[in-house]
Amino acid sequence: MPFIPHTEQDVRDMLATIGVGDVAALFDEIPASLQGHALERVPPQVGEMEITRVMHERARRDDQPVCFLGAGAYDHHIPAAVWELTTRGEYYSAYTPYQAEASQGTLQLVYEYQSMMAGLMAMDVSNASLYDGASALAEAILMAVRANRRSKTKRVLLPRTVHPRYRQVTETIVRNQGIELVDVDYDRKAGRLDPKALAAWDEEDVTALVVPQPNFLGQLEDVDALTDWAHARGALLIAVVNPIAMAVLQPPGDWGEAGADVACGDGQPLGIPMSSGGPHFGFMTCRQSHVRQMPGRIVGRTVDMEGREGYTLTLQPREQHIRRSKATSNICTNQGLMVTAATIHLALLGAEGLERVAAASHANTRALVAAASAVPGVEPLFDGPYLHEAVLRLPTRAAPVLDRLAADGVLGGLDLSADYPELGNAILVCATEKRTEADVQAYTRALTDALKLAQRA
Amino acid sequence: MPFIPHTEQDVRDMLATIGVGDVAALFDEIPASLQGHALERVPPQVGEMEITRVMHERARRDDQPVCFLGAGAYDHHIPAAVWELTTRGEYYSAYTPYQAEASQGTLQLVYEYQSMMAGLMAMDVSNASLYDGASALAEAILMAVRANRRSKTKRVLLPRTVHPRYRQVTETIVRNQGIELVDVDYDRKAGRLDPKALAAWDEEDVTALVVPQPNFLGQLEDVDALTDWAHARGALLIAVVNPIAMAVLQPPGDWGEAGADVACGDGQPLGIPMSSGGPHFGFMTCRQSHVRQMPGRIVGRTVDMEGREGYTLTLQPREQHIRRSKATSNICTNQGLMVTAATIHLALLGAEGLERVAAASHANTRALVAAASAVPGVEPLFDGPYLHEAVLRLPTRAAPVLDRLAADGVLGGLDLSADYPELGNAILVCATEKRTEADVQAYTRALTDALKLAQRA
Amino acid sequence: MLIFDAGREGRRAVAQAPAEAAALDDIPAAHRRRQRAALPEVSELQAVRHYTRLSQKNFSIDTHFYPLGSCTMKYNPRACNTLAMLPGFLDRHPLAPEGFGQGMLACLWELQEMLAEVTGMKAVSLAPMAGAQGEFAGVAMIRAYHEARGDHERTEIIVPDAAHGTNPATAVMCGYKVREIATGADGDIDMAALKGALGPQTAGIMLTNPSTVGVFERRIEEVATLVHEAGGLLYYDGANLNAILGKARPGDMGFDVIHMNLHKTFSTPHGGGGPGAGAIGVGPRLAAFRPIPVVGREGDRYRWLDERDLPQTMGRLSAFGGNMGVLLRAYVYARLLGREGMPRVAEFATLNANYLMTRLRAAGFQVAYPARRASHEFIVSLKREAKELGCGAMDFAKRLLDYGFHAPTAYFPLLVPEAFLIEPTETESKEALDGFVDAMIAIREEAKNHPDTVKGAPYTLPVRRLDDVRAAKELDLRWKAAASA
């Protein structure tokens, strides 16, 4: 019996203590009609040896090609120390730190995490994480609606330059709460939010404006102007940003005259493996004045009976286990272990390390764009500044070209035709600091071959 | 500067405290002629990201075929928990436990290890490990020579059924100590030590007899008779055994009337990855009466000032750092981390688990021998009992056949022609509990093909 | 010491960042960060040492017995972690073609199948990233179902008063009003209250079975019939699934949708508060509304199903497919249990709970539902100890820490005063349970003779009781650099 320590003698002794004849008797309150299903579709138990073999084979099948995909998940270097420490039993197998005295390790770590994220975003406070970037944006919108009591419309402007999946998730989550999500179109030339599209709302009540940085198309938004526009109309400004990018780009707290009100995003670039999409974690930071509207757990520093410093979960009255139907969110667990990894990652990289990662990713993406643009028929689609993602236009339909690249061991980028059909044969590419010159050469070689083949076909 | 925490300010402050102008001044006692080599053959520093890529590529190149090789290193299942715990920083980065109070974790663990090994071998006491099985045998021989004060010849009988590499290592290590190592031949039919060959020494002074179990050819020696033979002549009996085998075979402490005097071997089967041959560890157990002649570290249980139980290194006066030129051995570090792994492994498997591993390995090897013997021209060479290794005779030269198997992804066994030319085209095979029916089928398929090819050639 | 305190300007873990500081000169200055972020500046050793030492300040399954009711703190097999962290799984980009993920998708597909079978549901989606998201998905599907039928008058979700706080919070997030119904004295639902609450406004009911008071709802089939007759659907909160895993199936009880906390029943790590995974199972009524993506199989190929395959889906819950790494761990665990192992989970979790309840009761502690079997958990009320000795659940909880036991869930469910909700799980040994009983008895003796000792606990942990009021009043939520030049 895997993971069950009972000997036959133990079972006998325990049943005798309880005063029943067998284990089945302990289930006598469950109607017999409900018991005894054979579980035929569950395979028989295997040992660790057998499952180890299965998983090694399956992981090997998944051997990964060279990655030039970004679009919300990024192939950054993760120091070995991050996961060697994160998977220590004391972090890995601990519960949510409700018993503060027995959880000072996790609690202090989260306090450090909050400090780091607030610092990176130049915002006042951070929560202890949410599920992922997409759901963090949805929660940020719900929070902004709660926080902006002056606005009556529950109208949130959600530009098309925000990650399409984030927009879908937001729609799913806020759908039943009377919130109006409004698309705002982008400038086809610049790949940025279109000021003209925004102007349509100049005179309307707007509860919040979402601004991505960099945006999904890799371009940098004019965050100062957008922030000031929102604030001038009494709207809150929600930033949705890449945390690595914030090491070198103006952080949300510094946007415009007053800074963003809420800044959120996906923490995956901070030491979390891509892992086919999860677990990642969502982060959320905000102005001090909004802290009581922020969802998720928050750790505070306090003192014990003897005056020693200690850490504890605080502001719990916002949460579901206290406020129940009046909670700020139904969120319960966050992504604690991912936060553990991100905190260690941030400590190891520091601000200078993060800057170098961002800058090297930028340099590699520039090199990629330049090299790919030398391939006949390929060109960058936008002319504005970008950090580590960019859109390329191909001379032919993207899907077969990308398939061909994949066959050559290169993940060549994301086909944008489904979400942005108006852009034509466009792909979104990314090169992190891990990509080498040889990788870029492999990319352009494979792209050249694929395009030749496509033109022949 | 990787792994160096000094800021420029730190360096300035520290130099000022020391009272020198620069770091170079600290080396002013080293003649200038000896300083300043350019280290051209050392490549420039790389980051963790770059070396991670290199090592992943090199490990991938090493993707391993299905293993039917034994011969001193065995492909057993290792529970994931073993190495997740063993590599915890507190074990991994600790020093030898000289400061007992600050090392109770390691010390208690070694005490548990000693208990487990003594139990497994049915011997009185164990040391805290040696380097590997081969060097453990050499140390056991040196120990027996010290311990057997009645014998004057320093003559040690070392059967040819002992692992050839162990015999080579022993020769290397004891060469300069006036010890006579005597080969004892084996019975060509039985694959066991030849009683007739031993009879030649019936009337001679013998200091010690070495007995392997199972022997290198996979066969079981007649350990009772050999032990009694040795003791009848005043010789000590040194057992060199496979620890997994001892879960089901008579352990050295029970051999003959009085049991073996020293039992040693390689601990790799107990949770240590094959790792191309190391690090493994050597174990050594002995009778209580010989404990002061045993080399290596030993942990004892004692009490502290308040009467609490605690653990400490003991019998240190045997060791080099105290006795210097009169030490029992020059051994200093042992294989502590491997012992950590083996202890956890033994705790997880227990006696019943080890029995099952040994029995399943036996069953798989029987299946392999049976299946391979069905291939025309292939037959088992010996007819006696074996546990999980056996010798097969091939109808043609072994080397090209094994090469062919390797090309098919099968490590088909060890070619015995170099060490045992008298056996003809013979190979030593092994199937642990990890081998499946499908593996055995792949083996016989590849063998059939290879032999057809060889006969055609 | 905070990690920031170990920092010095300019100190770095040099091996971890690119050697060169590449240029950013083509990015306009207006977009560039002006002041470096306040992050720690430490060496690699300092970081490793700091976080190693911090970890030692935690209790965890790997170090302590953790009888935390409703949380199912059982052993997290190490193989689940090791195997889920193979480089081939970790390094896969979520948008990589499915051809590069067949191994991973095979695991997920098989997990879907196993979960459907063991819960008795028709189909499963692994998309929700936590129990609360699974709940949200479940209730949102109920809403989508009614809407798809044009049944727009259903505005209420019924929730027992003892339910987890997430239940009412979720119902509200989905735009429903919450109607609470009382728990009977025997721990079962008050059927009269249920009947009174049901009506054409009923969208559904959210139940845990066994309930949060630790007993099996005996008339569950009748409940299901009543709710279905009223046109509502039944939502099963899988928080307590460990109690019946492999023994009884929510689908057979009549539930239309279930969420499973894989980090409870399927032993993926709690990680100090996540990540979890809240897979949902659905009956025939709701299969079309599952959240996407879902793994499909065609021949021997696996692929993601999305809105093209499930046009009525309630939508997407995350940017990508969910918490894959957690799902891989759950898959390994499910395979290690297999068909034989799953019912044993329920059997031994129940055996441990009933044994512990019997022993504590025999030792004179008051059990909340003495006439009932414990499920995988049960409630002790320390009301008498609080009244007579002045030491209540909080005091016992803190003192237990000194005895080397994590405290049970305290003050939940709210309807039992001074409650200890105790869930030992199947992976703890009889000796561990006996040790816990001994500690409870010893603490009660202390409370009789030296109540201040108990009220002052803990003593042996990194800190003593913390000032929560100050924490909430004088909010200190982040480190700030000391003002300097």
Add this chain to the structure above:
Amino acid sequence: MLIFDAGREGRRAVAQAPAEAAALDDIPAAHRRRQRAALPEVSELQAVRHYTRLSQKNFSIDTHFYPLGSCTMKYNPRACNTLAMLPGFLDRHPLAPEGFGQGMLACLWELQEMLAEVTGMKAVSLAPMAGAQGEFAGVAMIRAYHEARGDHERTEIIVPDAAHGTNPATAVMCGYKVREIATGADGDIDMAALKGALGPQTAGIMLTNPSTVGVFERRIEEVATLVHEAGGLLYYDGANLNAILGKARPGDMGFDVIHMNLHKTFSTPHGGGGPGAGAIGVGPRLAAFRPIPVVGREGDRYRWLDERDLPQTMGRLSAFGGNMGVLLRAYVYARLLGREGMPRVAEFATLNANYLMTRLRAAGFQVAYPARRASHEFIVSLKREAKELGCGAMDFAKRLLDYGFHAPTAYFPLLVPEAFLIEPTETESKEALDGFVDAMIAIREEAKNHPDTVKGAPYTLPVRRLDDVRAAKELDLRWKAAASA
């Protein structure tokens, strides 16, 4: 609690062993074990919990500053472990064809090259499994060299009196007599004593440079000339290589053979006492005698060289090729340091040692060789404290543990009374060193005012001072089952 105490008959970690108990009936009963071995019978959780908690009772680099002279306890980069434990490296059988090990062999070959370059030697063998085996190989090669030349009269090895204990022990293992020579008052070798000791009977000399008293042997070139003129060879004990790594090379000093403790200078883990790796480097005289196997390169293929390639080899030291896993860790570390990083190791180790020595001296502690530079380590003598305050090296050592510092090496080298041999290594920060100085000063204050406090230390560890005499007298070296039915 011992792991055995957690056991109960019949308890197992079931997932870890084959499901079936296969038959052994074809093995004669006489060969079969009759009584099951006395091993623990525990669940997987019990084992994990026990060994997790045990680990927390250790000091280690990852948790504490460890200024242990002559042991080079520096940070063991985690990447070295992670990368050496990739399945492709771990799962390779030692006798697998070289075609399956080209990646691993490439690492080893490059490591050989780097070690040869940084030590100034002609060739390297990675075969020795520990420092002591490297020493053994070195002296055995010296012997093989003389024998190959027919020079059979050389029977003595010269060893300074301050040498590590392994040096004389090794010389004896190789059949040599040991001749000790004195250390001069300035810490250098007494040249007169050396000259007196040299003669036709001299096989060689074993030296550490910097020596075990922590200073660089300034006249090393003269020593080398004298020994060589006498027909002897020079052996370099690499224990202190960290002091000069990349700054000065033993080969340039005139040494014929060197062993390197890769677990010191190349930061592979000490692992609570091994495994180490004792790679040896040789000059031209000894290249032919290297222990086998050695990695060779032909074109872009790597292969093992054995006795066929090196017919004069001193032999094999292990069944297979040595401690590969340790060598891979050393390789990763060497690459991370690179050409630039190696001299920095020496520079900052030396800077830290001189800083710490200066500060301790300024604080009034007595330094053994005040007129000399510290190398990477130095000696403080607590003779005065022992005499005046009654608290000696042992007392300071134990009290330091309470202050959160591992004790320095105490009572070694033997020629300095109440010695603390202190080696901070390059990976510790100035703050850590300052903290150590503060602790030393605080303990001396305690010794003045409350000497019993110091003599009773430690107080905050799992045990207080242990009774070593009892441990040696009433030998208790293993658990035994309580006698039962």
